[in-house]
Amino acid sequence: DAGITQSPRHKVTETGTPVTLRCHQTENHRYMYWYRQDPGHGLRLIHYSYGVKDTDKGEVSDGYSVSRSKTEDFLLTLESATSSQTSVYFCAISDPLETQYFGPGTRLLVL
């Protein structure tokens, strides 16, 4: 399995607070992704990175920001968490023209 971890694995927070999720890889893959998974919607892309400091928006990026200052880490920040951001968040990594490998997920509850 690809070496990919996410932290925290579970988090409960209150509306309006900032939250940062971390994705860490040991595989030196170029691309990194953040998805959210909600019932009835499958997996939806939030943001992705195609290199250090190179990021772009996915289909559900409103309310989220990302940063990638080094190859191995990709951070997802909810600037001011809302209840609609309650979800399971998955990080994925890949190289060009290769399959994606997923992290174990972070379950976030915004009260």
Added chain:
Amino acid sequence: GIQVEQSPPDLILQEGANSTLRCNFSDSVNNLQWFHQNPWGQLINLFYIPSGTKQNGRLSATTVATERYSLLYISSSQTTDSGVYFCAVPTGTYKYIFGTGTRLKVLA
């Protein structure tokens, strides 16, 4: 943008039965992935299959890019095959769009 549809949405099998899951996409693609999400939520890559057929044990996948579909075959199903199966196709150089999945339950 490209649309991805999976069928059937739900499937219940007896252990030992075979099944075929389908993924249709609305535009030409240069690769396609299949994933299995187990009941504990873990997402596992099954196949990266731009075209043709690949096999891995009891699972095989076929992609016919010119006709815009891919099939995932599960033979002699086991209870550990239960979960949700997703296909994903690229929408650009780096991005993928996922189907909403087929939920499979295999009964002992």
